[in-house]
Amino acid sequence: MDQVSWLKRRKPGIKDAKRREMPDGLWRKCEGCGEIIYHKELERNLWTCNKCGYHFRISADQYRDILTDQGSFVELLTALESKDPLGFVDSKSYAERISDAKKKTGRRSAVMTGSARVDGHLAMFAILDFRFLGGSMGSVMGEKIARLTRMAIEERIPLVTLSSSGGARMQEGILSLMQMAKTSAMLAKLHEERLPHIAIQVHPTTGGVTASFASLGDVIVAEPGALIGFAGPRVIQQTIKQDLPDGFQRSEFLLKHGMIDMIVHRKELKSALAKLLDFFSDDNRDSAEDALGQARRQGL
Amino acid sequence: MAGWLEFEKPLLELESRIDELRSFADGQNIDVAKELSRLEVKAEDLRRQIYGKLTRWQVTQIARHPRRPYTFDYLRMLGIDFVELHGDRRFGDDGALIGGLGFFGGRKVVIIGHQKGRDTKENILRNFGSAHPEGYRKALRLMRMAAKFGRPIISFVDTPGAWPGIGAEERGQAEAIARNLHEMSRLPVPIVVVIIGEGGSGGALGIGVGDRVLMLEYSVYSVITPEGCASILFRDAARAAEAAEAMKITARDLQEFAVIDEIIPEPGGGAHRDPERTARHLGEAIERHLTELEELSPAELVRGRLERFMSMGEYKEG
Numbered sequence: 001m002d003q004v005s006w007l008k009r010r011k012p013g014i015k016d017a018k019r020r021e022m023p024d025g026l027w028r029k030c031e032g033c034g035e036i037i038y039h040k041e042l043e044r045n046l047w048t049c050n051k052c053g054y055h056f057r058i059s060a061d062q063y064r065d066i067l068t069d070q071g072s073f074v075e076l077l078t079a080l081e082s083k084d085p086l087g088f089v090d091s092k093s094y095a096e097r098i099s100d101a102k103k104k105t106g107r108r109s110a111v112m113t114g115s116a117r118v119d120g121h122l123a124m125f126a127i128l129d130f131r132f133l134g135g136s137m138g139s140v141m142g143e144k145i146a147r148l149t150r151m152a153i154e155e156r157i158p159l160v161t162l163s164s165s166g167g168a169r170m171q172e173g174i175l176s177l178m179q180m181a182k183t184s185a186m187l188a189k190l191h192e193e194r195l196p197h198i199a200i201q202v203h204p205t206t207g208g209v210t211a212s213f214a215s216l217g218d219v220i221v222a223e224p225g226a227l228i229g230f231a232g233p234r235v236i237q238q239t240i241k242q243d244l245p246d247g248f249q250r251s252e253f254l255l256k257h258g259m260i261d262m263i264v265h266r267k268e269l270k271s272a273l274a275k276l277l278d279f280f281s282d283d284n285r286d287s288a289e290d291a292l293g294q295a296r297r298q299g300l
Numbered sequence: 301m302a303g304w305l306e307f308e309k310p311l312l313e314l315e316s317r318i319d320e321l322r323s324f325a326d327g328q329n330i331d332v333a334k335e336l337s338r339l340e341v342k343a344e345d346l347r348r349q350i351y352g353k354l355t356r357w358q359v360t361q362i363a364r365h366p367r368r369p370y371t372f373d374y375l376r377m378l379g380i381d382f383v384e385l386h387g388d389r390r391f392g393d394d395g396a397l398i399g400g401l402g403f404f405g406g407r408k409v410v411i412i413g414h415q416k417g418r419d420t421k422e423n424i425l426r427n428f429g430s431a432h433p434e435g436y437r438k439a440l441r442l443m444r445m446a447a448k449f450g451r452p453i454i455s456f457v458d459t460p461g462a463w464p465g466i467g468a469e470e471r472g473q474a475e476a477i478a479r480n481l482h483e484m485s486r487l488p489v490p491i492v493v494v495i496i497g498e499g500g501s502g503g504a505l506g507i508g509v510g511d512r513v514l515m516l517e518y519s520v521y522s523v524i525t526p527e528g529c530a531s532i533l534f535r536d537a538a539r540a541a542e543a544a545e546a547m548k549i550t551a552r553d554l555q556e557f558a559v560i561d562e563i564i565p566e567p568g569g570g571a572h573r574d575p576e577r578t579a580r581h582l583g584e585a586i587e588r589h590l591t592e593l594e595e596l597s598p599a600e601l602v603r604g605r606l607e608r609f610m611s612m613g614e615y616k617e618g
Contacts, residue, residue, distance in 0.1 A: 020410035085557070085614040086548055090533035111518060139613030146610060168523050170533060173547045174559050177523040178612040181509050184478060185609050192486065206522075209504045210474035211462075216482055230474035230502070231464030235528070240465050249469055259472045279339075 032056050032225075048265045055223050055266055057203060058243025059105070060129035061113040065161055067270050068116035068125065075114040076148055080140045082109065085241070086173050094255075096170040101132045109140040109178065110165070113148045117274060118274075119274035119282060123198075124152040125161045128209070128275040135165035137209055138172040153193050158277055162200040163214035167207015180212035185218050198282035199275060201228050201260070219276055220260040222251040228260070303366045307358055308569065315504045317457050318343060338500035351568045354518075357541035359550050360526060362518040363497045364460075367572035369579070370429075371398065371413035371456040374496065377579035380404045382411065388437035391471060395425040396459070397435030397507070399442040400551030404454075405587060412439040412507055415458030416497070429461040429498070433476035434504045440480050444456065445485060450589055452490040453574040455507045462503030462610040485510035485605055494564070494582065495519045495551075496571075511605055512514060513559065515551035517566040521559070545547040559612060562588075 026039045032054025041048075046066055047056040058066075064073050088094040102108060110132035116125050126134040126145050145161070152159045168176040190197060199217025201210075203226035211230055214220075222228060230251040237244060247253050254260045264272045304312055318339050325332040354362070362368070375382045381403040387393040401413040414431065417423035439455075446453045462473055484491065484507075493510035499521030515521060525534075526540035529547055551563040564581050571578040593601065 007412045079618045083614045083616055086546065088546055090546070091535075105563040109375065139615045143615055146393055170524055170529050172545070172614075173523055173553055174521060174549070174557060174605070178559060178609060180502065180505060181481050181485070181609045182612060184481035185509070185606050188485045189606065191482070196302075204503050208502055211477040212481060213478070213505075215472075215478040219505040229469050230477070236464045236466065236469070240466065244466065244467075248466070253470075257472070258468050259475060286556050 008140055010300070028056075029197050044130050048266050053224055053265070055203065055225060057130060057164070059131055060107070060127040060162075063118070063202075064112065064114075064125070065296045066266065067160075067162070067273060068118055069120070072117040073114050073125070074116070075152070077113045077144045078108065080109060080144055080170075081116050081174070082138055082140050084171075085139070085175055086171065087172040088173070090171075095193070097133060099173070105132045106130060107132055109144065110135050110137070111141045118160075118270060120276055121158075121274060121277035123158045123160045123277055124148050124155075125162070126161050128164045130164040130166075130204075133169065135163070135209070136167060136169035136176075137165060137183075137212075138169035138178050139179060140167075140174045142176075142182045145183045149183070149190050152195060153190055155194060156193075158190060158196040158280060159187075160198045160200065160273065160277075161191060161213055162202065163205045165207070165209035165214075166204045167209055167211075170253040177208065180208050182215060183213040187213055191216075191218075196277075197275050200269070200273075205229070206230070206232055215256050215259075218280070219262075221272060221276075222254065222260050222263050223250055223266055226251045226261050228254050246293065305358075305361050305365065307350060307361075311343065311350055311569070312338065314343050314346060317418060317467060324360070324510060339534055341466075342380075342407070347568050354550070355541065356520075356527065356550055356553075357545040359518050360498075360520050360540075360544050362570040363520045365570055366418070368497055369571050369575045370418075371415050371496065374456065374579055374582060375402070377576055378404065378583045380411070385442060388434040388441060390434065390437055392432075392434045394427075394431050394435030395437055396427040396463070397431040399439055402454070407590065408451050409590075410442050410451050410453050411456070412442055412453065412595050413496075414459040416458060416501075424595065429459045430461060431459065431503060431506075432463050432465070432468045433473050434472040434475035436462075436473075436480050439507050440483055443484065446489050450489060450490070453487070453510075453594070454586060454590075455493045457492065457493060457495045457499050457504045457508055457521075458497035459500045459503045459520075460498055461500035462506060464587065473576075474502075477502045479508060480506045481509055485609070486602055488602060490590055490593035490596075492586055492593070495521050495560075495588065496582075498615075500516060509522045509609070511593050511601060511608070512561045514562045514564055514585055514589070515554060515560050516564050516571060516582070517551055518570045519551060520544075520549040521535050521551075521554055522547050541543075558614075 019079050027036050030049040033052035035051045082098050084094045102195045197217050199220045201222045205228045251263045355418035384400040398415045402409045402411045414429045415426050416429035417426035493508050493513045495515040526544040527537045529543035530539040531537040554560045562586050566578050567574040
């Protein structure tokens with residue numbers, strides 16, 4: 001689809017299909033404090049525990065509903081699907097894992113990409129879905145994020161990524177590693193064009209996703225208590241053969257060590273995002289345009 | 301025969317018998333030419349047999365061979381006058397990732413590379429070639445210097461992976477690698493990357509974003525180590541050989557995926573069996589690629605590099 005036609009497609013009042021991924025039953029136990037929480041209350045609290053603040057893991061669709069203005073989300077790049085370049089088989093074939101993940105999530109890939117408004121501010125969104133093979137990055141995720149970033153550049157719209165991933169997708173071998181370079185390279189171009197990238201990290205964000213686009217935000221925001229790191233804690237423990245300190249690799253640990261800008265409760269996430277988008281939205285468009293013109297003249 | 305691989309042993313035994321016979325004959329003035337040539341033929345057959353059909357796991361073992369030449373060995377064999385520069389100006393100096401200024405033939409280049417150790421003392425200094433964030437940040441500092449002064453960059457990759465440790469996480473291992481991918485993609489100077497041994501995941505890619513990526517014939521490059529993949533997907537690290545097969549990690553595999561540009565030939569059995577010859581091939585390839593890249597303007601380099609990585613990946617559409 002060309003850029004003009006998807007912009008035109010963004011009509012107000014398009015109803016997003018609401019898919020709620022909740023287990024049957026009216027009550028759920030908090031994984032943080034053990035509190036039994038009534039389903040309706042959990043939903044009202046955006047799947048966080050009122051008592052201990054524990055953030056339940058939720059789907060990409062739920063994040064879309066929480067973060068974006070109702071009816072404003074237009075999904076883009078939906079046609080991309082995984083291939084099986086290695087013919088990879090472990091206890092199950094990769095092809096089978098993909099088809100299971102599709103059935104489970106109703107999505108074709110582990111990332112939902114689109115444009116949406118946040119309190120009126122237009123942004124491009126890439127929202128990872130941990131339910132789809134652990135939010136792992138293969139060729140499709142890399143391509144979707146890189147193309148979405150390129151659209152953000154062409155339309156001069158900010159980019160928001162929300163990450164939740166186990167890292168690169170091993171079943172696609174070296175091609176999945178290369179997606180780290182692909183996404184980071186396109187983000188470097190976004191950076192040169194002086195467009196903002198807000199990176200949101202939620203539980204868990206590790207491996208090749210953390211070591212590429214998720215760490216390349218102008219501002220990095222995390223949900224409380226999220227596990228964020230390069231190596232997983234089990235790998236570190238096996239390597240150094242020591243106990244890991246309390247709170248290691250949690251959002252609060254990263255904040256303390258200067259790796260993220262802020263920790264924001266899920267209930268405040270939309271307003272924090274709107275504020276950031278507002279700050280970066282362009283009263284300084286002129287200087288950005290100058291830089292853009294200059295870059296284009298140089299043919300970059 | 302310490303430091304040799306299990307599957308190499310029959311050949312090494314035969315080769316040492318040939319050497320013994322030769323030196324024995326020299327002293328005794330006995331004609332053993334016939335016997336010698338018979339054994340030589342046998343050795344050649346054995347060589348073809350062993351190295352002609354290596355499994356991907358055996359290639360991995362050659363890539364990790366304790367006698368394999370490392371970055372400093374190649375700098376010496378290539379006759380590079382090397383001035384090592386230290387430190388990331390943030391936290392420390394990383395012995396696992398070295399860098400500096402090189403006079404290479406008629407060229408002035410910036411060199412970065414992983415460095416492994418040969419003995420316990422060296423391995424402590426080099427951390428088995430596993431860099432911390434300060435290594436990646438030192439490399440970035442030097443690469444920015446290359447950009448500032450218009451010098452090409454040569455990057456030697458040889459690491460099991462970036463170090464997974466407490467300090468590494470505290471200081472932002474993921475951010476350090478991500479930053480390098482981001483910055484390297486826009487540097488306005490030629491970048492030639494050579495995988496000389498192990499290309500271990502993000503730790504390799506962290507200095508691996510280049511205009512040309514070359515691999516020595518018996519090196520490997522993978523998204524995760526075979527042991528790591530086996531432990532996660534096969535629930536057993538001992539099944540590394542299967543994981544190596546499944547992930548397709550050899551130079552030939554990567555050339556098929558168009559992830560690398562050229563395979564640099566090694567002598568039968570690996571670089572350690574004739575390091576000088578390997579270095580000659582390596583030096584010739586690097587010079588050839590640099591010469592080609594030097595024809596391009598900075599804008600063409602940067603555009604080409606972005607296109608290179610944008611083209612990687614396999615998916616269905618529609």
